[in-house]
Amino acid sequence: MASERQIAANRRNARKSTGPRSAAGKKRASRNAYRHGLTLSVASTKASAKQLDKLVRRIAGDTEDAIVLERARAIAQAELDLARVRRAKVALIECASAFGELDPRSLTTVTRVIRFLNAFYPGRVALPKPLDSSATMPSQEPDRSAEAIRRLLPELRKLERYERRAAARRDRAIFNR
C-alpha cells in the first residue's frame, strides 16, 4: 500500500500532467479511443440519416404510432449497421489485396539499433530496405484475394462479431424480444 508521502507525491505529479493543452493535441486526444467507427450511429451523416428515414418509413408504413416507428427505426438502424460492417470487410480485403497488408510494418527498433551501431562502426551495418508486403502477394486472382483474406483473418473475425451483434439487434427489434 502507498504511504501518505507517496500519495501526496502522486497527486503532485498528476497535477503536472493535465492532458493536451494545444487545440491540435486536444483534437488528437479526442480520437484516442477511436478504432474503426463501426459503433458510430448510422444517422451520423446527412445522407445516411436520409436513407435511414426512408427505410423506417418503408418498414413502418403510414402509421404515426410512436412505438411502431421506434421499432422500425431500430430495425432500419441495425440493417444499415450490418451493411456498414460488410462494406468495411470488403474495403479491408481490397486494401490488403492491393498493398499486401493494412499497416506497413515498422522498422523503428531495428533502424535505431543499426543507427546506434553505425555510430561506433560507421558504414559497417547497412540499413534494411523497407519491406514490400505487396511483393509477397500472389500476382493472380483468385489467389491474391485469398491471400489477402488469409492475412486479414483476425481482423475479419472481429468484424464478424460486429456483424453478428447488428443482426441480433435487428432480430430483437423485429420480434420485440
Added chain:
Amino acid sequence: MNRTNELTLLPKLPLLITESPDEFDAVWDAFEREIKPRGIIEQMYVHDISSIVWEILRLRRCKVVIINSAFRSALEHLLVQLLKGPGQYGYEVGDEAQTLAHAWFIDQEAKKQVSEILSRFDLDESAIEAEAIRRSSADLELLDRMLTSLESRRNKALACVAEYRASLAHQLRESADRIIGGKGILRLEDAASERSTAA
C-alpha cells in the same frame, strides 16, 4: 430478376473487384424464388441470407487456395525429411529438395521422381496435401470458425423468416377474429336475421 422498389432501399452487398455481380444476383434470385418474400422484412432476411451465403462461398474458395498455396513449402519440407540420410542435416539436402519441389509443378519427370521418393516410405501424393493442411492449420482453423459462425447465422435467418411468417399469420388470424367478432359483422348478421323474421 427485376428488383422491387423496396429492395432499392436496402443497402447493396459490396463485392470484391474480382467477384461477379451477376453471380451474386443469381444467388439472390435463387433464394427469392425459394422463399418468395412478402414485405420488406422478409426481403431484408432474404438479402441477408444471400449475403451470408455469398460470404460462405468466398471463404470456402479461400480455404482451397490456402491449402493449394501451402503445397510447395509442404513438398519441400517433406522432401527434406525423406532425402535426408542418417547422420545428415536438413540443410545438406535443402537445395535438392527446393529444386525438386519447384520442378514438381511444371515437369512430369520431377513428378515421377517425387512419387518414387514418396513410395520408398510407403507414401503417396496425399502426404503432400496432409503436410500442406498441417502447415496452414492455424489459418484453416480461423476460417472454419468464421464459416461455422456464418452458417449458424444463415440458419438463424432462415428460422427468423419462418418465425416472422408464423407471427404474421397469427396476427392476421387475430385481426380477422376481431373483425368477425366486431360490431360491423354483427350488424350484418342482425340485418340478415331481421330479414328472415320479416319474411
